[in-house]
Amino acid sequence: MLLSLIPLLPLAAFVILIFFGRRLGKFSPLVSLTALMGSVLLSFSMLGLLQDARFAHTPPTVAWNWILFGGRRLTFALLADPLAVTMCLVVTVIGWGIMLYSVGYMKGDPRYSRFFAYLSLFFASMLTLVLADHLVLLYIAWEGVGLCSYLLISFWFEKPAAAAAGKKAFLTTRVGDLGLLLGILLLALKGGELSFRGLAAHPEAVGPWAALAAVLLFWGAVGKSAQFPLHVWLPDAMEGPTAVSALIHAATMVAAGVYLTARAFPLFLAGPEALQVVGATGAVTTFFAATIACTQTDLKKILAYSTISQLGFMMLALGCGAAFAGMFHLVTHAAFKALLFLCAGSVIHAVHHQDVTRMGGLLRSMPITGATFLIAAFAMAGVPPLAGFWSKEAVLAAAAGDPLGRGWLLWTAAATAGLTAFYITRAGILIFLGSPRGNGQAHESSWTMTVPLIFLALGAVGIGWINGPWTGHAFERFLHLPVWAAAGHGAAHGTGHGAGVGHGPGLLILSLVLAGGGIGLAFLRYGLGVQLLPERLRRAGQPIYRVIANKYFIDELYEAVLIRPFLAISRALFRFDQRGVDGAVNGAGLAGLWVSRFKGWVDRRIVDGAVNGAAAVTGWLGAGVRGLQTGWVQHYLLIAVVGGMVLLLLLIRGWA
Template sequence: MKALLVALPAAPLLAGLLGLLLPPGDTGRRRFAAALGVAGAAVALVLTVMLLAAADDPVQTGARWVSLGDLDVTLTFSAGRAALYVALAVTVVALAVQVYSIAYLHDDPRYAPYAAQVSLFTGAMLLVVTSGDLILLLVGWEVMGACSYLLIGHDRRLPEAPAAAVKAFLVTRVGDVGFLLGIAILGVSAGSFRIADVLAHEHEAGPLLAALLLVLAGVAGKSAQFPLHTWLPDAMAGPTPISALIHAATMVAAGVYVVFRLFPLFESSPTALAVLGVMAAVTLLLGALSATAQDDLKRVLAWSTVSQIGYMTGALAVGSPAAALFHLLTHAAFKALLFLAAGAVIHAVGTNLLSRMGGLREHLPVTFWSFVVGLGALAGLPPLAGFWSKENVLIAAAHATEGGTTTPVWVGWVVWSAALAGVAVTAWYATRLLLRAFFGVARPPTADWHVGFDDAAYARPDTPHDPPALMRWPLLVLAVPAALLGLAAFLPGFRTALELDEPHLEVAIVLPLVLLALGAGAAWWQWRAAPGADPALALGRLRPLFAAGFHLDAVQDRLVVRPVRALANAVRAVDERVVDAAVEGTGVATTRAGTLLATAHRAALPRAAVAVFTGALLLGVAAAIYGVAS
């Protein structure tokens, strides 16, 4: 059992490392690389299922790795059932993505390193999930960040990809600094880095609050919360399966998972919960509003991810980690489904932009129904999965407004109202997306449609068509949990694992349903009024603001990027003109002095005579003065 637990992250990591040794290339090696990637994910999935089936108590195992002075860093793996459910979600999505990528990247010569990096990423995420030691968690965390950077920048033909990869890396790095400091404070305060020890220890209030806020910085970075969310929309420059794996299901959920793991500490600090709550509410609304005005299909989904993770962090802030985890699992399912289906659309049509899509319902039926299921789950349409998990979040927030939990009451109100508003906006943009892409009149392709790896860029099909089998089956597989995972809340085993409350349908669910109907109805009504036109035009002057993400990118540029660049330029200038110049200057000065002295040596007779007599005069004067003085 313990061996299985250690093997769980180790298998994909090994597959990834092996895969990186493969040279990128063509068909023969391609098959091997694909087999390796799929095998890694499949083995991890099997292991997770076995662990879930076998053990009831949390599995633990550990060994001392290195000691930093008094502190020990251990290789501890521990996985309770909740962690194993998260691992299940991760491995299912990873397997689906690996299979999907075989078809999606069929013409990519650099497929082998891609598959290896996906395996590495899967292993790192599983490491984060199953780690029982904060430093080991940090290792997985950072490897995920590195793989994310590599994978976002995978398509070298896209000019925006490298910039997006660097932006993702740097923004999450900013958060990671805080994360590292927070972990350090927690470890030093507890005397050990093992999570069990850290949770059991009685920390002092001041360092604890500082540590929790710093950890929240890391969470904000990795999980794309305000203000470190700016990297996620740009990260859509990566291939769509990557967006599905990393930026929908796993990496962005890692931050939520970490807070879930450390929740006993967060529960003792109302300030940290308040900060988390405000951050969640702002992110929720920011993401939802920005998603309403996007033209790029993947960007709508990216902003939607930002918003939905705001739901998860909001649930954590109001004191219900169970609801957060439940929403994490359902979100993994339906967001991965949505992204993979979006990949199918892009593959078929050859463009990301909604303004160039339309009337795809007849040609892509499977994709269409996948979108229906996914968007319905996103909006919270009963009985799809998202409805149940979102209900849990809203109920938890409503409970927090009554007081009695550690969360301050005003935070409960803020989160609850933001979540309710978010329901309406989410329904609106989900409906808009569906209508614009699949209904209406089909637009003819133009010459400059070209994005990523897709058939349409090379051999324009006369009609769009559903994706090939390797891409279709993952969609179908993911549609199942997207639809039905919510009903798992009725299963007692699942419920106790997550410590969820028993679901009961009460009057309070009417309000979100009304809001959902309002949002969807508004979008539908606008569509009927002006078919084919973008419903977002109704936003009027707010549309450019929302489309630009409230210009937070520009703010970030002004406040952070430019000063840092200026500072870097200044440091470089100082290095060149002061430090280097000092070093080179000694050489130059010596050469110049030498040349000067050489010229002096070459003085003609009269000048030499003047020099000699002047020297003699000065010496004589000096001697006379010295003689007078002494």
């Protein structure tokens, strides 16, 4: 039951804040921070439980029956296996740091407590998603985080750009969610297991449909993790508060797609054709987003494309059958990318704009932010012994040891690693080194913002060591993810050593050369101002540069191919609705009106006439008779006497 408290605590915080947030005012963060701290501690206790030998093969679970129909059972089941606990720790620990950061970052916002309510709802959904053992429960949580993402991106909905970005994010990820839903339905229809434990035990239950089901699930992951071609929402999502970008659009929610793929990995292994799709999507995404990131000047856009690229990097590893490498990179990426975003937030807070070309020399005025940014940047570039080095190496090793022997995956991954080092060094130099270019008076942020920076910096330095060779690859043994034994085209649970076959000194040297080369070139170009390419080549490359700087015109392409025709169809349908359907409805209404008018006439003239006539006759009679009632008592007595005498007369005469 303690397990269910992990998502329920933030949910309780959400309920409290949504009802009493106004009264709590600036104490609202205390509620969410306390609740989330509870989740952090519970997650750690789950980690402790998993160390216990009794739980090694039967991880802690909670389950309630929800719906029973047709012999099929939907359960609200939570499962704390090593993968889920790892993800839980990433979400809650990094999330707590970011929430603390938000206390300072959102100070003075008119919807301060509402912000923390949304954050708490996000944590409740995200932790449900992470712990869900059932695909339907996962789907519910999946939509929940989508909703929170929408609410938080358009948190400053007074800005039209933020409102539009929220809408775009919601609609684009919905396209992916459709795939996920179809995948779940396909699994259910073909008699497959809907719980992850069942899926791991009988991945072959759906037979030849496994590949299609896996691709459909992956389609959901493409939307949520902003993979090509559904990546367009993530850069726009940067309109939200930077703390949200760090939490949802860098560290946790966007990683949900990678997590889902790793979680349903047995299904992918049962239909290995799906891994072709995963690998190709990851490779395309990671390279093309990295090239865009090299050309952007908006700080948050650079980080957004970097996130897309890194997520693609993880997908690439998964596509090579190495679920562990992808998850390992997910964990380290969560630490350093959240840190990069928080540093960006700190910088933006200080200089009040996001254009890196107008920053510079900030290291002197913001030493803590600058130092932590450089740590995160080097971690992402892959400088040893920082976190990114270990996981990037694992991914490169996975690509090198691709069971299908797709050499181009390794070259794409290697090129992306170089580009990553280049663009993040470029950003770091433009922001923090050189001379100030119109920054105004930048100053270091308050302690609630710098403490999470230092805390995450420690993570960005050390999180990779959990899988260091001197620990005997402890993290990999802990996660115990299925690996792909390509020859037999089947899944095998193995721990292996390293992540792939070609794990040798050659790869290590390649990885170091890529990181060093990228950093060195960026330093030459932006630190020392050396032009890297000869003049003629640069002029020739100008059109290519423009295409990349405009993000390959993909937004424009979607605008022209999808959105405009869709709007045109909508308008045509609207017009049909107005003329055709509304006409019929209005005609029916008019006919009803005429019938009613006639009925009204009948009612007034004939029915009312009869009633009024009866009343009038009664009135006339009354007026005639009222003369008898004089009110004089003697008058009445006289009538009585005369009446009596008449009766007497009749009696005497014998007429009666």
